[in-house]
Amino acid sequence: MLKGREALYKCSIVLVLLLSSILAFPLPVQASTLHALLLRSDPQAGSTLSQPPKVVRLWFTEPVELVGKPIRVYAPSGAELAIGAASVHGLEVSIPLLAQQKGTYLITWQVVSDDTHPASGSFVFHVSYVAGVWASTTSGNTSQTGFWLQLLAHLLHYLGFALGFGSLAFLLLVLRPLTLVSETIRDRILKLSNYGLLLLIMAEGVSLIAQVVSLHPGGAFDSSIAEGLLLSSFGRVWALRLAAALLLWILLGIARQDYFKSGIAMLILGGALGLLDGTASHAINSLLAWLALLANMLHVTAMGVWLGGLLSLLTLWREKEIQIQRRAVILSFGGLAAIAVIELVLTGIVMAWLYEVRPTNIFSSVYGLVLTAKAASLFIPLLFVAISRKNQHAHKRWWWLELLALLGILSLAATLVTLPPPS
Known part of the structure; x- marks a missing residue:
């Protein structure tokens, strides 16, 4: 029985490596990768x-x-x-x-x-x-350097969102109902959220550099281009994202006195940031902009709750309070993650429809191939979840694989945002 589990574990590692190899495959950065052609x-x-x-x-x-x-x-x-x-x-x-x-x-x-x-x-x-x-x-x-910097900026932003807000959702929606919020646990969750704050700020720095490099004929940084960008629609979204990060920083300071009220405020801020992300994505040019913005917000927040919650669970796994009620924590987070998965699937379908992604474009464009890979990859972490339920004594091992698979999916999501839907 043990040998069978070890073999299954090794096969799962192969699946994760396969997903990683898809991400490592160089994407052609041609005219089709621009948003305004x-x-x-x-x-x-x-x-x-x-x-x-x-x-x-x-x-x-x-x-x-x-x-x-x-x-x-x-x-x-x-x-x-x-x-x-x-x-x-x-x-x-x-x-x-x-x-x-x-x-x-x-x-x-x-x-x-x-x-x-x-x-x-x-x-x-x-x-x-x-x-x-x-x-x-x-x-x-546009330069390949600019393209990859844009992709990196999106990835840092999504990771920062998951750590900054997903960990707080885990605190308020999983741990608080179980009365497991001790001072130590609260501080560890807030530390995760602070890491997310740092990533959100880093993402905006990389994003500005990526935009300038993409626009400069020689692929270099030009202060005059940066000045023009800050006065454009990009600059407005960029400033609002930075403002959201600074507001999160203020609320995190207040959370040490009253984590519940400030936590609610931070979750509302996360929803607003998810809505703002939609204005800098394909949603703004879709068939029904209002529906696309709503779907994009729900999609981003669902991924943030799932990934941020899983990172919180792994961080707190050895805490005494968690060890005592591990089963209850797992069941509670499992329900929250299930809702997030359903939300991801439904909003993904809605966005694909709104962006007019036709079946004929799925295998004839880079965007369609990445979209297909992202949808198929969603089954990998779900497989690990199903296996972990049957192997009660190896939860953590499978959750690490689930985390790696989610990070791979997040990378594909960052690629999709950087690429335009097929015209």
């Missing part, structure tokens, strides 16, 4: 004109905001041309241009889409003939 331009990319254009026009798939110098034009000599102020009319961005040289011109552009994600790219056109320093240049898109 360049539909067409005038002059067209790669075209040859008889006379230099007087205006450069770009059309995008959705309304955009201008950041820094949204359009730069470089002459065949390599020098940047002086251009007029850019203007936005619906989906069109245009700038007046005074060009005289013959040869190949380079145009770079950078904008922020409605869901606060950066989009940038470049293309060339020719006047009379191909010549100059840009003659061998091809069209380009």
